[in-house]
Amino acid sequence: MNINETEVAELLGALSDAKAPSGFEDETLAVVREFCEGWARVDENTLRDGLITPRSFTGEKPVLMLDAHGDEVGGMVRAIHANGTMSFVELGRFSPGALDGQDVWVRATDGSWVRGVVGVKPPHFWSEAERAVGRGSLALDVGATSREDAIGRFGMGMGEPFVPATSFSFDGRTGVAHGKAFDCRAGVCAMLLALRELSGRDDLPFDVVASVSAQEEVGERGVAAAVRHFSPAVAFMFEGCPADDTFAPADEVQAALRRGPMFRYFDRCMITNPRYQRFVLRAAAEAGLSVQTSVREGGGTDGGPVHQLDVPCVVAGVPCRHVHAGTAICALEDVRTTAEVAVAVAERLTPEVVAGF
Template identity: 30%
Template sequence: MDSIDLIKKLSDVEGISGFEDNVLEVIKDEMKNFYNIEKDSMNNLYINNILPEERKKPVIMLEAHSDEVGFMIQSIEGNGLLKFIPIGGWSSQQVQAHKVKIQNSEGKYINGIISSVPPHFLKNDGKTEIKDMFIDIGAFSYEEVKEIYKIEIGAPVIPNVVCEYNEISKLFLGKAFDDRIGCAIITEVMKDIKNENLNVDVVGVISSQEEVGLRGAIVSSQKALPNVAIVLEGPPADDTFRNKYTSQGGIGKGVQIRHIDPTMIANPRLVKFIKDIAKKYNIKYQETVRESGGTNAGKIHLENLGIPTIVLGVPVRYAHSHHNFVSLNDYQETVKLVKALIKELNENIIKNF
């Protein structure tokens, strides 16, 4: 499989929370010749889901979320500017003057920019909150927006970015690596293990609406009901503002193993097993203890009377902004680790978690 093309394709595709359909179509197209695929009304996607009564082996769930942070049109001004709200977590300093695209009522994308005040007119510190920003599509009236551009209230707004890959640095520069990088890992791993003789069954789950409250995972984990869950994430990198001793999310430092965040304490026996496997297979990894943030693991580990769950991450520089960096090397190390875990897990090991 061409990992580079897959990652670029998933980065470029549009899919803010609640509007993940295009992302799912990419994944379905990649997986259609390999597994049965199901989708529910929450826009969760299930790859090789196995009904509880048909299971003969423990089930490992590989989980990632399809949605990206973006915006939604709230109202249309008389002068043609568009009022919007954030979907997911944004900092106002990362929003102004960036290109976006708005999906209109015909499914077409209209380009625009998030308005900014020229420096000539700025006063005081010049800071603007998101609630005071607008999107400018080059229209001059309410009627023009509605009748010509066919943009309606509730329209999804996506960062307008095309993913690039640098052969020298082996870095991708694009959008939405939180969490399209996790989606790519699941897609690649599920293909690679298709004909493996394993002691476990593997289900791939692509959950919706993580960025607005871990909502899809509440439903998807109840349907998948795994014995172990591996959550694949694109967590924020910290190596641009922390030193080599305190950084726990460095680009090029390998897969990130998460011990804790405010939503979950990782099962310590599972953590030890994963670190032992990483060492056995000579896989580069780093560890993190997070004071903030959260993932779908926060909901997943509480289902099915408690599911041993781990978050494995590929660090993303400048997550939750228009432009992110992510490392192909870190991606490949994570794929290797996930495949090694699947190969090594069995019923007896899982019982001891």
């Protein structure tokens, strides 16, 4: 599989910079459409799932569905106050304290984006109760001086989304990328690379399709519609999974940078099909590709709804440090290896093998 580092970095950067929290995945899908131009069709449903069908699709073979979710954690304006600031709800869940002082982009009612900040009440003005918990109140602030100013000058409105205003960067010398939304844009990047490679193979016993599923961060809401659309026999899921190598004891590290994708045996929404998991790990070993495995105590993925629809699936997680915050870190080599593992698995899958899962 020939993967150009510059192309991977540019694709990951475009996906990371897309402002697309749960329910507002439009900018992610715009990047996906541009990447797929000329070799695949991208349809969209009302949930904002992107449904990718390569031109090589025959309709005569069982279907292997790839999946990665296109949304990111973000927020939504709840109310506009008399002083021009706004209250908000989170779309998904940020790490505690991660939003404090975070610069953000807030979508205006005309579709443009306005710079703002999740403002923190200065400690000079904290109440005794706030001092006791060590945290002041938060307010979404674009610089308006009144409710009328926020609406009239800045275009603010109830129900409008916001995301961290982090810009992507990649250091070719170190191979490390910084950016927002690597959960799951790192997964989307790996999936698109794998899908393009597989779409050019006419020797596979499966038609390979993909979904860029919506609203994963608010309860894996979009992927079931994608499954109903494609009716796959088997699925291979991609994630930008939280790395634990900066805080877990050495013997407990299960998702570290530069060690390849992580395949989970268990999380809060799925016990991975053990026969499929063994098949994937064997395929990676045969291909000489590094992978790591985990038993997760928390978290969930699109694998949850998919396996409950009786579609066997595994989840390949690109390890990303500091997800569910304003800026994350990942190694480009892990994105590349994740795509390569998916291709190695697809090359070895047969309907008979899947029937044994």
